[in-house]
Amino acid sequence: MLEDAFGRKFYYLRLSITDVCNFRCNYCLPDGYQCDHDRDFMSLAEITRLARGFAQLGTEKIRITGGEPALRKDLPEIIQACKNTTGIKHVAMTSNGFNLQQKAGDWIDAGLDSLNISIDSLDPRQFKAITGKDKLDEILAGIDTCISSGLTNLKINTVLMREFNNHELKQFFDFVRKTPVTIRFIELMQTGSNVDFYNAQHVSGQTIENALLEKGWHLTKRPKTAGPALEYQHADYAGKIGLIRPYSKDFCSTCNRLRVSALGKLHLCLFADQGLSIRDHLNDDNPQGLQSAIKAMLTEKNPTHYLQQGNTGATKQLSMLGG
Structure with a gap:
């Protein structure tokens, strides 16, 4: 089992398979995707070896992310490779959903267990903006x-922004009253390229959390492979509400996830100062070198992300690692 110097165990791998995205979200890529490197993304064979190496170290869940992972034509094969890895119990994905209606069946057939879709507004005009x-x-x-199609483990990711969607909370609650999905409100995070936008748009999730408790919502039990969201349920609602509050006290104390970029770099935190290359260990089917490298690198993991001090590390925008 992977464990760091602070006793945190890592059951969960967030695996980016591309940093390309075809959306121009104002908090992430307002000018669109700008490539500043060779698009030498990990191959299916490398991803398969990576999944096997992590699984043998106790990883039970893999989330496939990007950029936009659905831009890769071999996405179903990647899902299947992760799902067929001994020890991996859950394969999830995060997507902007641009081709969801056409491709969801292929992903489900390949073994996808759960899916997060980014929807930052339920107003079509605001969504486009x-x-x-x-x-x-x-x-x-x-x-x-x-x-x-039977994929009932669905979540909607909504980044809170003061001027763009903070006024839509009622619409989101009305949606989840009838629809069996979890809407997760995510506090906007500062990155290397969005400082001014962050300062103008950041909204704390504390107000939402207070309202949930006042209105009879109850905190659900969090599985060991769950992400950082606190999820609430209510008897009168078909779905759930989740909150991700990275600026809250002790947010990092329950960290259970590591990240690997599409270029084969291990990121010990979303806001780590650099990615640590493990790609040389993906060239053969002997996982021992990979596992030794991961264990050695894990000793450098910090106790917190230091976002409160304005540290954003190497993360220029969230599409680098899929958040």
Whole structure:
């Protein structure tokens, strides 16, 4: 089992398979994707070896992310490779959902267990203003397709922004009253490229948490492979509400996840100062070198992300590692 110097155990790997994204979200890529490196992303064979190496170290859950992972044509094969890895119990993915309606069946058939879709507004015009894409109706139809296909473990990721969607909380609550999904409100995080935007738009999730407790919502039990969200449920609602508050006290004390970039670099934290290359250990089927490297690098993991001090590390924008 992977364990750091602070006693935190790591059951969960967030695996980026590309840093390319086709959306232009105002808090992440307002000018669109700008490539500053060779697009030498890990191959299916490398990803397979990576998944096997982590699984043998106790990893039980892999989340496939990007950029936008659905831009890779071999995505179903990647899902299947992760799902077929001995020891991996859960394969999840985060996507902007641009081709969800057309491709969801392929992903489910490949073994996908759960899916997070980014939706920052339920107003089509506001959605387009945030993302640069007029895709909301298609994405919502894709969610219906997933539900009817039996993929019921669905979450919607919503980044809170003061001027863009903070006024839509009632619409989101009305949506989850009838729809069996979890809407997760995520506090906007500062990155290397969005400092001014962050200062203007950051909203604390504390107000939402207080309202949930006042209105009879109850905190659910958090599985050991769960991400950082605190999830609440209510008897009158078909779905749940989640909160991700990275600036809250002790947020990092329950960290259970590591990240690997599409270029084969281990990131000990979303806001680590650098990625640590492990790609040389993915060239053969002997996982011992990979595992030794991961264990050695894990000794350098910090107790916290230091976001409160304005540290954003090497993360220029969230598309680098999928958040």
